[in-house]
Amino acid sequence: MSGSTIEKHSDQIGMPKWDIDTPALLVDVSAMEQNISKMAKFASAEGVSLRPYIKTHKSTILAQKQLAAGAVGIGCAKLGEAEVMAAAGINDILIGNQIIGVAKIERLINLARNTDVIVAVDNRQNVDQLSTTAAAKGVKIRIIVELDVGLHRCGVKPGEAALSLAKYVDTAPGLKFCGFMGYEGHLQHVAEPEERATRVKEDVGLLVKTAEMAKLAGLRVDIVSASGTVTYKETGKLPGIIEIQPGTYIFMDSNYYPIMPDFERALTVLATVVSHPEEDYVLIDAGSKALSTESGMPEIKDIAGAKLTRVWEEHGKVELGEPSLRLKIGDKIEIYPSHVCTTVNLYDQYFAISNDRVEAVWEIDARGKLT
Ligand SMILES: Cc1ncc(COP(=O)(O)O)c(C=O)c1O
Structure with missing residues (x-):
């Protein structure tokens, strides 16, 4: 503060x-602390890493509380959020979004000089821009390939298309491929736990399968990240998931609460x-x-x-x-x-x-x- x-x-x-x-x-401090602790204990019990998505609370103090409870790092939706978090001394930051255009890429490179930052990509054009600028400035940027696992927002298709992009990143100067992410936002309103588990297995399963293909192809995959607040259990328990990245759980809201109490x-x-x-x-x-x-x-x-x-x-x-x-x-x-x-x-x-x-x-x- x-x-x-x-x-x-x-x-x-x-x-x-x-x-x-x-x-x-x-x-309500006690309720929030209970939420932070519950998610951290779940992750620890399941052997997955927790990377809370801080676009929910947008506060460095609360991010520090999540890290103190055991989170391995944080996830941000925006470069500007990541800059604020880094200025407060937070080091391991995933920006689960596309950083497009010269002005933003320059800011990203500056951020990456002193912070372990990971950025999502879903297309070669963006990889080329990031690679050219990072290599020219002598900086290495960690890259995660974003998959569309069914939300139909950003993300490359799972399977061959994602593998091909991952290989492209892996050989790009100035970049370091580190894994795959895919946010199953379309499953955050599936109320019935059994149906949720089945659909997570099918859809988030595509992310896991892609990561396996990459490993077989000789790529090093450090991160396989997914989940939101409603699917945290189903996704967190899915074999092959390395990190979960829920955000809303810290406060919960009246939209999610009836299906995720x-x-x-x-x-x-x-x-x-x-x-x-x-x-x-x-x-x-x-x-x-x-x-x-x-x-x-x-x-x-x-x-x-x-x-x-x-x-x-x-x-x-x-x-x-x-x-x-x-x-x-x-x-x-x-x-x-x-x-x-x-x-x-x-x-x-x-x-x-x-x-x-x-x-x-x-x-x-x-x-x-x-x-
Ligand atoms: C990429 C990504 N990861 C994680 C989250 C966090 O999800 P939730 O708010 O359901 O916890 C979001 C939320 O929009 C997101 O877009």
């Missing part, structure tokens, strides 16, 4: 959480009732600039019958069906985000809450790092 953050918020330490000005992002919902948005125009609804001061809604409406915590039904930019409408409490103007409520990653990105800091009081204020220092 930067000194300025500590100074700026020192007067809030010890404050009851209900006195925090709103909208604000609260972390292994983790506690540790993150809430604190909001204030600002208007009560009709008996059956109130308005709160948290709208779409305080709560993301692309994964559905967030859920109100601990007030039965109260439902967030609509958001505007600065307002949220809470309908008060029975048996909800009769909320009054000035009351504060907590809301579970439906998607924690995009909600966190709206805030500058977390209020870390223990026993209903502010224990610390943590900077979200990689917030907004989109490039």
Whole structure:
């Protein structure tokens, strides 16, 4: 945490959480620590390495907590996130995304001078750009080949196409091939564990098979990485998987929670009732600039019958069906985000809450790092 953050918020330490000005992002410290520890223990018991995807929390303090609990390194979605993490002294960083264009590749090369950074590729053109620049600058960059295991986002096709790209990377000057990754995002909403296990075996199995083909072809494969929060068990137990890279588990959210209750919902948005125009609804001061809604409406915590039904930019409408409490103007409520990653990105800091009081204020220092 930067000194300025500590100074700026020192007067809030010890404050009851209900006195925090709103909208604000609260972390239940005990629930979050339970989540961090549960995933770390799972990985250790299964003999897989844990590389948490930090685009969920975007905070160096929280990444350090995950590393202290046993993570081997971290995963980032963006180069800008990786730069912030590296500046805080984190060394083993996978950027599970394509770094395209001269400006970004120059930044990547600078990052790689002092940090053990791994970058995903899915095409030869990108490999050529990375190789030419890295070789010219005398830097070696570790490369992971990204496979499309069914999400149909980035990624080369598993099997021969991926093997061919891996061989191409392996001989490219300035680059060091280190393995394969494939995020099974399309399986994160498969609710039925047996079906999930079958589909992970089929789809993530393609990643494992490709890694085996590469080994048979004489390539050295140090990393075979996959998994999200919902598939962590099925993917983590799949023979041949070397690393898992879940992100959301640290906080969980109301979108994943019904199908993956292994983790506690540790993150809430604190909001204030600002208007009560009709008996059956109130308005709160948290709208779409305080709560993301692309994964559905967030859920109100601990007030039965109260439902967030609509958001505007600065307002949220809470309908008060029975048996909800009769909320009054000035009351504060907590809301579970439906998607924690995009909600966190709206805030500058977390209020870390223990026993209903502010224990610390943590900077979200990689917030907004989109490039
Ligand atoms: C490449 C990659 N790895 C890991 C994750 C983490 O997944 P989850 O948020 O389901 O834990 C994501 C999330 O989008 C991702 O894109």
